[in-house]
Structures are given as C-alpha cells and as structure tokens.
Amino acid sequence: MKGSRDLFIAAAGRLPLGRYGGALAGEGAVGLGLATLQGLLADPALPRPGKVVWGMARSHTQGMNPARTLALKAGLPSDTPAFTVNMACGSGLQAAILAAQDLRDGAPFPILAGGSEAMSDTPHLLPGLRWGFRMGHRTLPDVMHQDGLRCPVTGLLMGETIERLVARRGISRAEADAWAAESHRRAAAADFGPETLPHPKLDRDECIRPGTTPGALSQLAPVFDPAGQVTAGNASALSDGAAALLLARGDQLGGSRPLARILGWSEAGVDPMDMGEAPVPAVRRLLDRHGLRVPDIALWELNEAFSAQVLVCQRQLGLPPDRLNATGGAVALGHPIGATGARILITLVHQLRLRGGGLGVATLGIGGGLGLAMLVEVA
Numbered sequence: 332m333k334g335s336r337d338l339f340i341a342a343a344g345r346l347p348l349g350r351y352g353g354a355l356a357g358e359g360a361v362g363l364g365l366a367t368l369q370g371l372l373a374d375p376a377l378p379r380p381g382k383v384v385w386g387m388a389r390s391h392t393q394g395m396n397p398a399r400t401l402a403l404k405a406g407l408p409s410d411t412p413a414f415t416v417n418m419a420c421g422s423g424l425q426a427a428i429l430a431a432q433d434l435r436d437g438a439p440f441p442i443l444a445g446g447s448e449a450m451s452d453t454p455h456l457l458p459g460l461r462w463g464f465r466m467g468h469r470t471l472p473d474v475m476h477q478d479g480l481r482c483p484v485t486g487l488l489m490g491e492t493i494e495r496l497v498a499r500r501g502i503s504r505a506e507a508d509a510w511a512a513e514s515h516r517r518a519a520a521a522d523f524g525p526e527t528l529p530h531p532k533l534d535r536d537e538c539i540r541p542g543t544t545p546g547a548l549s550q551l552a553p554v555f556d557p558a559g560q561v562t563a564g565n566a567s568a569l570s571d572g573a574a575a576l577l578l579a580r581g582d583q584l585g586g587s588r589p590l591a592r593i594l595g596w597s598e599a600g601v602d603p604m605d606m607g608e609a610p611v612p613a614v615r616r617l618l619d620r621h622g623l624r625v626p627d628i629a630l631w632e633l634n635e636a637f638s639a640q641v642l643v644c645q646r647q648l649g650l651p652p653d654r655l656n657a658t659g660g661a662v663a664l665g666h667p668i669g670a671t672g673a674r675i676l677i678t679l680v681h682q683l684r685l686r687g688g689g690l691g692v693a694t695l696g697i698g699g700g701l702g703l704a705m706l707v708e709v710a
Contacts, residue, residue, distance in 0.1 A: 336581065341579045341584060341590065345526055346370075346574070350665065351569035363407060363448075369412075369528075369585075380577060382412045384416060386447075387661040388417050389453045420634065423669060423672030424690040424703050427445070427578065430594075431596065434578060441583050444578055445576055447574075450569045455473050455476040458470075492605075493561055511638040512544055514635060514656065515659060515662070515663040518660075543663075554580055566637045574677050576676065591709045594621060595617060596703070598703055601700045601702065608647065608696065608702075610702045617692065627690060629653045632679040635656060658682055676705060680707060690707070691707050
C-alpha cells in the first residue's frame with residue numbers, strides 16, 4: 332500500500348455495450364447507470380461512497396441532474412451530493428478527474444465516478460411548439476446530431492472534421508480499414524470478464540463482429556464525402572452503455588485492496604477542426620509532468636472515435652501498435668458517449684492487471700477541440 336494520501340481506484344466495472352437499437356434500447360441512460368452502480372456496489376468489502384460524479388452527454392428525457400437520481404435509486408443516503416458532467420466524449424473521464432481532484436483536496440469519503448449513455452433512446456425535438464404553430468412545415472432536430480455529432484463552432488459533423496484532418500496528416504483509407512478490422516479481431520479475442528458487470532438483457536458486447544476483414548470494410552461507401560474514407564465500418568459504433576469507478580484515498584480503503592493508483596491527469600485544447608488529434612498535446616503534457624517517455628507506458632487506451640484518427644495520434648506520439656487498444660476499441664465495442672471516458676479507463680486498469688501491471692494511459696479527443704488523459708499504475 333502506498334501513502335494514505337495517494338489516490339486509488341478501489342473498484343471499476345462496466346455493462347456489456349449494446350448496439351444501437353439493440354438489447355439495451357429502451358433502458359435509458361439512468362437505467363443503465365443504475366444497473367452499473369448496483370453491480371459495482373454489490374461487493375460488501377468496498378468502502379461506501381459519499382458522492383457521485385456522473386458523465387452524460389445526452390440527458391434529454393432523463394430528468395434533472397441524473398447523477399442525483401442515480402445516487403438515491405442506488406440506495407445511497409439522502410445526504411449524498413451528486414452532479415452530472417457533460418463534456419461530450421470526455422464526460423466519463425472528466426467525472427473521474429473531478430472526483431480525483433476532490434479527493435486530493437480532502438474529500439472525507441470515497442467518490443463514485445463514471446458515465447452512461449443510451450444513444451438508442453435519444454429523442455427528436457420540436458422547437459417552437461411551446462408558443463404554437465400557425466402554418467408551414469417544421470423540422471424535428473435529432474438530439475444525436477444537434478447536441479452530439481455536430482460541432483456548433485465549425486458547423487461540421489465530427490466525421491467531417493476527421494476527413495479534413497486525415498487528408499492533411501496522410502492517413503489512407505486502406506490503413507483505416509486495416510485498423511478497424513484489427514480492432515474487431517482484438518475485441519473478439521479479449522477477456523473482458525473481470526471488468527464486466529451483469530445486466531439481465533445482455534451478457535456480451537453486442538457490436539463486435541468477429542471475422543471482419545479489411546477487404547469487407549473496403550466495400551463500404553464513405554459517409555461524409557464520396558471521395559473520403561470515413562465509413563460506418565471504420566468509425567466508432569453508436570451504442571448504449573455505462574461504466575463506473577469507485578475512487579478513494581489510501582486512508583479510505585479500509586481492508587479492501589485497490590485495483591490501481593491514479594498518478595495524474597491532463598487537459599488540452601486545440602482548434603475544433605483538429606479535434607481528432609487533441610489527445611496528442613494532452614498526452615505530451617501528462618508525460619512531461621511525470622518525467623516519462625512513451626516506452627515507459629505498458630498499455631495505452633485511446634478512444635477509437637474513428638480509426639484514421641487513432642492512427643493520426645499514434646504516429647504523432649510514436650505509440651507501439653501492440654500496446655495501443657490491445658483489446659480493441661470503440662470501432663468494435665461501441666462509443667456510448669457519456670460512458671466512454673470511464674470505459675476506456677476501466678478497460679486499461681483491468682488489462683494491466685491481467686498482463687502483470689505497469690503504467691497505463693487513457694486518453695481521448697473531444698468534440699469542440701479538447702483532449703483528456705489520465706495516468707494510472709497497477710502494481
């Protein structure tokens with residue numbers, strides 16, 4: 332055990348990720364989050380949390396401050412503070428960072444952090460209805476696009492910004508398809524047992540397609556630009572899911588043995604057009620703060636919003652492909668936006684434990700041009 336003021340991940344788990352319109356459709360982001368918290372807290376040996384910090388990027392129809400709803404429905408006392416974080420793709424990881432900062436500053440209790448997203452259940456809106464319609468047609472904006480996939484600064488969908496980024500960085504369609512096929516291969520072969528919590532409607536990650544090949548992916552049409560390279564096969568899958576971590580200082584662990592130690596975190600901003608490579612400055616800042624180099628890191632989890640985007644970051648940082656997303660990424664598993672930041676951290680911790688420990692970094696790019704990264708250690 333390290334010092335009593337060190338920060339630890341005492342528990343970490345996630346639901347199986349459901350495909351868009353699949354087994355978890357209709358559960359709602361609060362419902363998915365509740366199943367996750369109940370599964371995580373079922374272990375009586377864990378210290379009891381005194382706060383909840385929860386990521387959710389599409390909270391429409393989920394009620395005010397879903398984190399508070401989750402805390403109370405999970406059986407935590409009524410004096411448990413809770414708040415919801417919306418940092419788009421970074422919501423779940425930012426929730427963990429905020430919890431770690433609170434603990435570092437003296438929070439008297441362990442903190443639950445994580446996120447959930449029910450992308451299958453995001454609604455359409457009907458603006459203007461409040462004051463009535465007289466004549467003419469009306470549009471029904473899709474929350475998925477308006478509040479998630481489209482950048483309000485550039486006016487472009489995330490995939491459109493990636494097309495411009497990879498054209499400038501020289502990533503080919505064949506390279507992106509090869510990475511996507513490898514993501515499915517690794518995910519199909521992976522052992523996710525230690526990190527997966529039960530759900531009565533789903534017992535496996537639903538988006539993985541074993542046997543996916545670059546040749547098959549090459550037949551798919553580009554989505555955003557007829558001459559481009561981003562397709563439904565080499566971009567992250569829309570999905571439903573939830574992921575949660577219990578964070579605590581050493582003096583709050585009681586007799587429980589932690590999974591990992593949190594060493595630090597970083598944030599970065601880039602031009603919104605360059606959103607996809609925002610992990611690069613975030614990772615460089617994190618490594619510099621700790622006097623580390625890329626070879627010092629045993630495993631990397633870099634969210635696969637798009638295969639080509641991962642390759643842009645991998646080449647700029649010089650990340651070893653065999654240590655990067657070793658069990659596949661969001662292209663194969665899915666990207667439930669509010670949960671993904673927590674999901675990649677959870678996968679990182681459990682895979683480090685399965686592989687003998689060491690240092691690991693979880694990082695992701697965020698719509699609007701932001702990057703987050705967290706450094707952990709498994710002894």
